[in-house]
Amino acid sequence: MTKHTVLVTGGTGTLGRQVVPLLRAAGPPVRVLSRQDRPDADSVTYVRGDLLGDPATAARQLDAALAGVDTVLHLAGGPKGDDVATRLLVAAARRAGVRHLVYISVIGADRLPLGYFRAKHAAERAVADSGLPYTILRAAQFHDLAFTVAEKMARLPLVPAPGGVRWQPVDVREVAARLVELALDGPAGPVPDLAGPTVYEMGELTRGYLAARGRSRRHLPLRVPGRVGRAYRAGENLAPAGAEHGRRTWEEYLAERLAG
Numbered sequence: 414m415t416k417h418t419v420l421v422t423g424g425t426g427t428l429g430r431q432v433v434p435l436l437r438a439a440g441p442p443v444r445v446l447s448r449q450d451r452p453d454a455d456s457v458t459y460v461r462g463d464l465l466g467d468p469a470t471a472a473r474q475l476d477a478a479l480a481g482v483d484t485v486l487h488l489a490g491g492p493k494g495d496d497v498a499t500r501l502l503v504a505a506a507r508r509a510g511v512r513h514l515v516y517i518s519v520i521g522a523d524r525l526p527l528g529y530f531r532a533k534h535a536a537e538r539a540v541a542d543s544g545l546p547y548t549i550l551r552a553a554q555f556h557d558l559a560f561t562v563a564e565k566m567a568r569l570p571l572v573p574a575p576g577g578v579r580w581q582p583v584d585v586r587e588v589a590a591r592l593v594e595l596a597l598d599g600p601a602g603p604v605p606d607l608a609g610p611t612v613y614e615m616g617e618l619t620r621g622y623l624a625a626r627g628r629s630r631r632h633l634p635l636r637v638p639g640r641v642g643r644a645y646r647a648g649e650n651l652a653p654a655g656a657e658h659g660r661r662t663w664e665e666y667l668a669e670r671l672a673g
């Protein structure tokens with residue numbers, strides 16, 4: 414197990430906020446990269462850096478962030494630019510002699526013809542081709558994202574129910590626990606995907622959300638056209654054979670979140 418500092422990019426995000434305390438509890442010093450200045454807290458050091466900022470500035474920020482680091486958990490991400498951000502991080506990690514780069518990707522990264530998935534796949538390739546010892550975990554959509562989507566859909570007078578589009582949402586705490594285990598275990602390359610325990614049609618997710626809120630709405634069946642629709646209907650975003658599955662269900666997540 415590493416005693417050197419672990420750098421977590423995205424340590425302030427939905428996933429990162431679960432990862433950081435687990436990592437702290439496991440022992441190594443933890444440093445978090447963020448685009449904002451943040452005060453150090455709970456034995457976690459925050460360093461400033463924008464992976465999509467001016468490349469020369471970002472490279473300087475990363476060189477400082479990576480000093481004395483031997484393991485990086487790269488969780489920073491957004492709707493766009495994960496490929497660009499990851500290439501920059503990989504170059505800096507090589508300069509710093511990082512000994513383990515752990516990357517979180519998404520199930521179907523190489524199969525869904527959507528910009529977000531393509532960027533995740535290009536980022537995976539940047540990590541795998543870096544020459545650095547690495548681990549890549551692909552996860553399904555987190556419950557938190559399913560909740561955000563369901564909440565938005567449920568505001569519409571008719572809730573869209575795209576036929577054949579299914580999700581297998583996973584609890585972010587289970588993804589975090591797996592990532593910390595992987596980070597501490599050492600480089601493993603691509604590891605089995607991690608999805609939730611149950612596959613749902615999108616309409617089932619919104620119905621579950623509405624029921625948990627004690628509401629109902631009419632659903633409007635629709636068909637997602639083109640290659641994207643075909644890929645979803647073929648289940649390209651779902652866990653393939655050999656995947657691992659979390660235990661916490663969407664229903665448990667809803668009950669906990671709405672009680673909170």
Ligand SMILES: NC(=O)c1ccc[n+]([C@@H]2O[C@H](COP(=O)([O-])OP(=O)(O)OC[C@H]3O[C@@H](n4cnc5c(N)ncnc54)[C@H](OP(=O)(O)O)[C@@H]3O)[C@@H](O)[C@H]2O)c1
Pocket residue numbers: 422423424425426427428429446447448449462463464465466487488489490491498517518519520552553554555556558
């Ligand atoms: N959400 C899902 O369902 C899901 C499923 C599978 C995989 N993933 C992957 O898991 C990772 C984390 O997702 P999440 O839902 O936790 O994201 P999130 O809540 O949106 O948080 C994004 C994180 O990335 C950091 N970040 C964003 N842009 C950055 C930049 N240009 N430079 C430096 N840091 C930046 C943010 O830090 P600051 O705001 O502090 O700068 C924040 O900590 C992403 O790589 C995502 O693709 C997500």
